[in-house]
Amino acid sequence: MNKVKIGIIKEGKVPVDKRVPLTPKKCVEAMQEFPDAEVVVQPSDVRCFTDKEYEELNIPLQQDLNDCDVLMGVKEVPIDQLIPGKTYFFFSHTIKKQPHNAKLLRAILEKNIRMIDYELLTNAQGQRVVAFGRYAGIVGAYNGILTYGKKWDLFDLKPAYLCHEMEDMQEEYFKVKLPPIKIAVTGGGRVAGGAMEVLNKMGIRKVSVFDYLYKQFKEPVYAQLHSGDYNTRPDVEVWDSPDFYANPHLYQSTFRKFTRVTDLLLACAYWDPRAPKLFSEEDTRQPDFKIDTIADITCDVDGSIPTTTRSTTITEPAYDYNPESGKQEAAYSRKGNITIMAVDNLPCELPRNASRDFGRHIIDFVFPQFFNQDEGGMLERATIAKGGKLTERFSYLQDYVAAAVV
Structure with missing residues (x-):
């Protein structure tokens, strides 16, 4: 041309x-x-x-x-x-x-x-x-924190879509006062990067995967989890990323160890339908399943997060999943439910x-x-x-x- x-x-x-x-x-x-x-x-x-x-x-x-x-x-x-x-x-x-x-x-x-x-x-x-991935991560993490705060009556953030620019949204960060919870961020791409930008600016400290699993903290912390942290191939001892992406069907999820210590999950990792799901619906019914809020930022319906049974809208971003019945309920209707944020067009909010x-x-x-x-x-x-x-x-x-x- x-x-x-x-x-x-x-x-x-x-x-x-x-x-x-x-x-x-x-x-x-x-x-x-x-x-x-x-x-x-x-x-x-x-x-x-x-x-x-x-x-x-x-x-x-x-x-x-x-x-x-x-x-x-x-x-x-x-x-x-x-x-x-x-x-x-x-x-x-x-x-x-x-x-x-x-x-x-x-x-x-x-x-x-x-x-x-x-x-x-x-x-x-x-x-x-x-790509718009970075902003999916930014808005998704903000929505995840907003959802957690609303679920536990901790603070009330202005929704991102009501903010004229991201700078207006960042003005809301000072309201965030979290107990010493653990936040898991899955993925290593643009989406996860955007999510971690928000957590860092909110003053939430990043810790190693080992410390996340085995140490207690007096402040909220987060860990970034890569595929090798929560998948394993039973017949192979050493993690091999190229093999995982080529043969995800040969792997099993080991994410269960994270469900025992995580309060808020920010799901930012690309998921191949041939790969294992992070956990099962049966896992959510176990007494030691700790996750009570999930921001499914990738929003794969019936994908890596089995409790994401539908996408949500910008104006009504959350719903509850009742582990006992396996059914959806109104958002924030019961503390024992898992509250899901699954907006599928997050960058549209900013x-x-x-x-x-x-x-x-x-x-x-x-x-x-x-x-x-x-x-x-x-x-x-x-x-x-x-x-x-x-x-x-x-x-x-x-x-x-x-x-x-x-």
């Missing part, structure tokens, strides 16, 4: 997502750094940055985006809003054959659209370069901050590919559909598409 015109589309999915791929300042930065890039914005009354904020920085508002080369959104684009023949970037939620998006992918093929999925943008080492972070990734990793002939093949690897066909890497979606009726 030489000159590239990029259109920031209005989000059309319901419920509405207020995030944007590029904030007003990031639009300016992108055009300064890449003089052959032109960015225009489709007017929107729902996004977290207003039309006026774009106009004030001389970013053109343009309703008709037919003359754009590239169209960028966040969530899935409604079928009737797709412009044929264009290159689109958004989270398509199709690569796992999600049933509700089969029609969308079929329409993309029929409209000869090049579909590039943010989730698939990776560097040469296979690491994702564009859309302005999350959008700034996301735009940073777009400028650093995606924009250069427009002008270097996609050196390294980043865009090609992330392309699901092109020229009316599925790309070779995603040919396995053919039956998924064929079964869809548009």
Whole structure:
């Protein structure tokens, strides 16, 4: 590509997502750094940055985006809003054959659209370069602390979605006064990193896994747990991370040792359906099962956390799980229940901050590919559909598409 015109589309999915791929300042930065890039914005009354904020920085508002080369959104684009023949970037939620998006992918093929999925943008080492994970962790940890405080009538935090910016949310941290509880954070990626940012700023001390398991403290503490801390392969003595990720079905969970000492669990680890669950519903009925609050930040329904039987909403983020009956109950209805926070779109609670972070990734990793002939093949690897066909890497979606009726 030489000159590239990029259109920031209005989000059309319901419920509405207020995030944007590029904030007003990031639009300016992108055009300064890449003089052959032109960015225009489709007017929107729902996004977290207003039309006026774009106009004030001389970013053109343009309703008709037919003359754009590239169209960028966040969530899935409604079928009737797709412009044929264009290159689109958004989270398509199709690569796992999600049933509700089969029609969308079929329409993309029929409209000869090049579909590039943010989730698939990776560097040469296979690491994702564009993601909202950090903010999922930040909001998820905050919600977890909020939920624990509410369950035990310790403090009352303002919900993140009612805060204009993250700085407003951080003003709430001073209210947090916790007893000497133990908090487990699973995972080692962006999500866990975001969660630990919050705990650190709240003044909660990080301790080693050994100390977490075997020592008592006079203050609240947390430990970061990696896969090797709570999984084992019975026929292998030494932990081998590559083997675990290649053969998770050969492993057994040893998380039970953590359920005996943990009060609050912040689940931030990616979970492969072939891997063992952290614990069982039967485990929750054992007298020594101590966890009473879970923030399932990854929010895999019927996934690694068996008590996550449904996702929750931003405005009603929690429900109770009754270990005795195995049934859901109203949030905070009984102290003996396990209170679950399972919001599946956490970054939407701080859309302005999350959008700034996301735009940073777009400028650093995606924009250069427009002008270097996609050196390294980043865009090609992330392309699901092109020229009316599925790309070779995603040919396995053919039956998924064929079964869809548009």
